[in-house]
Amino acid sequence: MKRSFLFASNAAFLLLLAACTTNPVTGKKQVSLMSESQEVALGQQSDPQVIAQFGLVENPALQRFIQDKGQKMAAISHRPELKYEFKIVDSPVINAFAVPGGYVYFTRGIMAHFNNEAQFAGVLGHEIGHITARHSAQQQTKATFGQLLLIGGMIASPQLAQYGEQAMQGLQVLFLKFGRDDERESDRLGVEYSTKIGYDAKQMADFFLTLQREQEKASAGAEPIPSFLSSHPNPEDRYNTVKQLAAETQQQVGATNLAVGRDSYLRMIEGLIYGEDPKQGFVENNTFYHPELKFQFSVPTGWKHQNSPQQFQMAAPDGKAMMLLTLAPGESLEAAAQQMVQQFKLQPVESKQVTVNSFPALAIVADQVADQQQQQPQQQQQQAPAVRTLIYLIQDGKTIYAMIGASSGPDFATYFPTFSSSMQNFRRLTDADKLNRQPERVRIKSVTSATTLSQALTRFQVPNDRLEETAILNGMQLTDRLTAGTLIKVVAK
Incomplete structure (x- = not known):
């Protein structure tokens, strides 16, 4: 057993030596299992998926603004050779994120909450900093080495293998420290980059107060997440740190007359959609309405829900059941059913053709069983399935909608009436007020x-x-x- 563990450890050490690179920001040697070409390829692969998930904000002036400022900042960054792309995506969530290889995305939600160009520039520099410091690549490397050493330990010790899941969770908590360090480093780079292109980085610190107030509003009545278990530093801590960094950076470079750009920014976001966009669907009085696709159905009372351009999700308050609506592939109900069964590895229990408020439909009950059950002879599989689903495939012309309800096998009978009620309530939206909601x-x-x-x-x-x-x-x-x-x-x- 010792020999096996030493072999795994030595393999990890040799891999570590072979993967050493120089960090573009710090100039120090570090381990990275992702090359620059792999980073670029990952970004190119991820970009269409991000756009498909969120869609782009239809505002040419704002899209030009983020592209112009982004390219100017990228040119003075630690990795100016990358081909950067900057885009504003159509989401009400207050967020900005970066993908390896030079892809940076801001939501319209965060654009609405900036109050000047300098706040925007600070966060833009922060996201570029994640790319220049190769944070995403480093996180993947840490995860890979952690898994390799853990697997080596499992081979050496069957006792450790029994606690593999808990050990993995321990590794994730361990690497949260790196996540916080990455955020702090990106804050520093945000200050540096925004100052270099002429903006007052102290304004970036003020934006953290907005984030803190939003966080408090969102978690009202809920227990706040301890800062030491968060991958992002506490907003108040970041405010103080960034204020100090900005003052020190401005003094070091002798920067004066730094821009804030309050009025110019506010005029630029005039008319920006705020919150949910009704044309993508909205919930009112326990009913989901989709004006653009012209359908509606009921949402179970008390269920939480989340909408995105690709699907609408609902979850029971106790977390024991969920439902979602999405588009189903296939040119017929039968073809859509076959693809769905294969995609989710389901075993159909029964199916029947039905009509849902004049729409042709197919109702299916199907199980997703545990692997060990699949390997047992059918006559021995007496226990309840791991997951049981009710699926309604509903056809509207060439479009097929999939409404899926899922719970554990033992709980399925409890939730079946709720699933079926929402699905059978699917109908054509004709209310002019809902269709024309602005x-x-x-x-x-x-x-x-x-x-x-x-x-x-x-x-x-x-x-x-x-x-x-x-x-x-x-x-x-x-x-x-x-x-x-x-x-x-x-x-x-």
């Missing part, structure tokens, strides 16, 4: 006289229950004083 948009208003933010928002007819939300959107407190001519955001259709 999205909320960011509107820029000018304050006519000195006042507080709260008073100004009230004058612009912002409802009382949305005053705090709008204050966060503006990166201000409701008690902040405004001078005449100050531009602020409101949300309106």
